[in-house]
Amino acid sequence: MSKFDPLHVQCAVKQQYQPVFTGTNQPRLLYVSNIRPQTSMYPRMLHAHADAVELALMYSGSGKFFIHDRYVPVSAGDLLIYNSGVIHDEISSADNPIGMYCITLSGLHMPGLRPNALLADDRNCVISCGEHFESVRFLFELMFKQLSSDYPNASVFCHNMMEALLVQALTLAADAPQKPIGKSKRLELALDVKQYLDAHYTEPITLTDIGQHLHVSHYYLCHVFKDLMGYAPMKYLLRRRLGEAQTLLISTDTTIAKIAESVGFDTQSYFNFQFAKNVGMPPSQYRKNYLVRAFD
Structure with a gap:
């Protein structure tokens, strides 16, 4: 190759750069x-x-x-x-x-x-x-x-x-498809139950409470919810409480007793029992084992 032959190793970017994160959009x-x-x-x-x-x-x-x-x-x-x-x-x-x-x-x-x-x-x-x-x-x-x-x-x-x-x-x-739209009456009922549980999971809740709020038989709403969501309403409620407790355990220094109370458990001992049963280890061990690197 002569010293005048092109090397073709350079690349010029001609597109005008438009910043995405400006103004109040500062992640x-x-x-x-x-x-x-x-x-x-x-x-x-x-x-x-x-x-x-x-x-x-x-x-x-x-x-x-x-x-x-x-x-x-x-x-x-x-x-x-x-x-x-x-x-x-x-x-x-x-x-x-x-x-x-x-x-x-x-x-x-x-x-x-x-x-x-x-x-x-x-x-x-x-x-x-x-x-x-x-x-x-x-x-x-x-x-x-x-x-x-x-x-x-x-x-x-x-x-x-x-x-x-x-x-x-x-x-x-940009090219990903949208989620399917359209809801049956059964799905709408299940979503209403879910919305109620998500809004009140820190409070004492019974199936009767949900049925009275939605003006539906609690037997029927329990059947519909489990059929479409995979969990009975009370099982969903338990997992919702435990999931939020996991977040608090790994992202805060709040005491386990305070976490148990804040997510809707009456006693720390019952919280410890359900956490170990469903997660596979006590909450104190979960907090120690979960490695998360956080920014100050």
């Missing part, structure tokens, strides 16, 4: 976590983030997650986007454990959407990364490694990676 990274397959046998029960958005990348395994009002199949390579307030139940099994990176952020104000929503609520929140899986995984993994190793300026670095990840998520979501 702040709250924490990064890695749910390893060997720990996913301990279920992360029904919970929601009232003022935050969560992005989760499934990097191994598969299962069915309960998201908002339905069961959704998920598998390695899927990106899950939970807007604020979206209740979800992450279900794994010993035979097919899941591995999952998660980030949680607040301060998101996307144009035309409610606060702390990355997508419109009628959009599909489970998105296949396809050929982009490795690049998306790289961003999650790099953020977790930087933060867990206490690398200098890790918070600044991870903030920039978070913005890159959000842009990537928006790009992948």
